[in-house]
Amino acid sequence: MVRLLRSSRGRLAQFIPRRDTKPRNFPIFEVGSSQDASDRQRKYAGNDGAGESAWKSSLSKMLEGAATALGSIGILGLAGYSYHWYYKSLVLSKMENAFAPGFSSLERAALSRQDADSPTQDDDWIPRAEQVTINGIVDGTIQGHYYLVTGEKGTGKTSMILKAMSRIEGEGIAMLEAHSNLEIFRIRLGKALDYEFHEDYIGGLFSFKGPRDTTPLLDIERAFNQMEKIALKRQEESGRPLVLIINGTHFLRDDEDGQHLLELLQQRAELWATSRLVTVILNSDEHWTTERLLRQATRLQVIPVRDIEKKIAIESVKNFRAKAFHEAVPTSVLEEVYSKIGGRLRFLSHVAKSRDMLSACETICEKERLWLLDQCWILGAEMDPGAENQQDICASAMIMAKALIAKEKELMRDKDYDGRLPQIPLHEARELVTNNEFLKALDHINIVTIDSRSMVQADSVAMQNAFRVVSSQPGFDEHLQETLDRLDELESLARTRELTVKDVWGGKGLRAVVESKSKKGGQEDVVVTIKGFSSEGGG
CATH class of the missing domain: 3.40.50.300 (P-loop containing nucleotide triphosphate hydrolases)
Structure with missing residues (x-):
């Protein structure tokens, strides 16, 4: 029996895990001597010192990072300021x-x-x-x-x-x-x-306009x-x-x-x-x-x-021809040259360098005449209403041409007349054309010119000659008057309003025409005309 129990216990021991004999470190709270307490305090103090050292290390790293960032910002700011100073000095240097x-x-x-x-x-x-x-x-x-x-x-x-x-x-x-x-x-x-x-400033890349x-x-x-x-x-x-x-x-x-x-x-x-x-x-x-x-x-x-004076222009052309072409030009020829193109420097330079001076003068005068006709020719009684604004300027050019030619005839009565261009005061020219903007337009296209003394004249002697040729054409005055009448008609139509009432009684009606007519001093009269008409007859 005893033998059986021993064998059973041995078999059970194979299935029961062995107890770990190694001592475990469990905290044991016990009352001991003062020497043991001091040992424990030193142990815990060592643990606090390690934590304080870790905190100081973190703080030093933070300070180091902040110093690095501030240093980078300072260097960047110094570089930016240096570039800005350099750029400003470069601008002034250039x-x-x-x-x-x-x-x-x-x-x-x-x-x-x-x-x-x-x-x-x-x-x-x-x-x-x-x-x-x-x-x-x-x-x-x-x-x-x-x-x-x-x-x-x-x-x-x-x-x-x-x-x-x-x-x-x-x-x-x-x-x-x-x-x-x-x-x-x-x-x-x-x-x-x-x-x-x-x-080209680099700082503009980092800013908005x-x-x-x-x-x-x-x-x-x-x-x-x-x-x-x-x-x-x-x-x-x-x-x-x-x-x-x-x-x-x-x-x-x-x-x-x-x-x-x-x-x-x-x-x-x-x-x-x-x-x-x-x-x-x-x-x-x-x-x-x-x-x-x-x-x-x-x-x-x-x-x-201004244009060169007659005496200086003739003498200069004469000396130039003698030096450049070894030619002694007669004074009569030089007088004729001046009468055609005057003292305009660009004309004199072109003519003096040409082999045939008189032929060059004729070419210049013809160009000026064609320019006048191209820019300012009047259309007469058959003018289309859409051309009214342009024809106002053209008619003003022809009015000024006639006035300047009449002024020239007055000057030619003087025995001391030296061939200078006739001039009209600006205020009188405005009165002739009735609109200051017309004179500005003519000055812009080089038909007339207004000098610093507010005097109006032809743009050049060649243009004055063109005035003379165009205004002397047969029927010019009548054609100009027809143009002016047509312009007045178009202007009147623009100021006229018509009101028609039909079938008022027995197929008849009324037509009221309201027309404003300008007077001197800028005032306007309004004229109202009322007429009866038959719808069958049309009036």
Whole structure:
């Protein structure tokens, strides 16, 4: 029995897992001696020191990251400020270089028309009294004003300015051509001043355009602000102003945009003339720019460039022909040349360089006559109503032609008459054509010209000859009167209103015609006409 129990216990022991004899680390809370307590405190203090060390390590890493970020921001800010400072200095350096001796591409192209080595390629053989004044303005000798150089097309305004520029090799000068589009004007100004309007500034990649970047006028104002800095530096170094030349000012439109730009230019020109920083030279072929500038001008000086006087023109052509063609031209031939083309520089230059001068004169006169007929011929009694506005200008041209020819006949009665073109005061010319806008249109297409003294004349001697030929045609006066009558009829129809009431009684009706008739002094009379009519008979 005992033996059986032992064997059973042995078999059960195979299925019962053995107890792990390794002691386990369970926290035991027991009361012990003071020595044991101190040992436990030291143990726990070691654990707190490890936590404090970890906290200090995290804090140091945070401070290190913050210092790195602040350092990066500081370096980035310093780099940005350094670039900004460098860019501003580069802008001034480029603009200062634009006023250094030498010429821009535009100036080079203009100067290439003049070849000092060949007497047949320039107009130096014709002396100009205005050249000395323009030389002094361009080289900075004459200061304290800004200037409007005005005159008819082809009188030599631009040529004299270019000659003055070539004398000093473009030093201190910027030149540009005006344009009716303000954006194109802005680009041309930037090219003349070598100024990019901050369009190449890298900082612009990280910003949006604001309200100040919306119009070309603001960019033009910024360019002038930069130019003032160069002018101040030049004034301190040499005591001479910069010179800004705007050629073709009449190309600006006589509208709101053009007036704003001209106002900006004049304000700057007045300020610069007072401080002697910049001398502005405006070049124009039309009278409206003179009118616009004179309204607010205090330091403006107008330099009229007119046709060359008869004596100087004849002598100059004679000397040129002797030098270039070894020809002694009779005075009678030169007198005839002047009577056909006058003292217009571009005509004289063309004729003097031609083999047959009289034939060249006839060609010029024929071109002017065809231009007059193409632009201003009148259509008579059969005029279409749609041509009314254009024919108003054409009729005004023919009225002015007749008036100038009559004035010429009066001058020819004087034995001392020197062949100068007849002139009519502007206010009298406005009374003749009844509308100031018509005269502006004729000035724009080079039929008549209005000078700085507000006198109206033919655009040239050749155009005066064309007036004479056209107005002497048989039946011209009757044809002009028919045109004027037709224009009055069309204008009357535009002022007439008609009201018709039908079938009022017995197939009959009433027709009321309301017509306004203008009187002197700008007043109008209203005429009401009432007539009865039969619907069967039609009236």
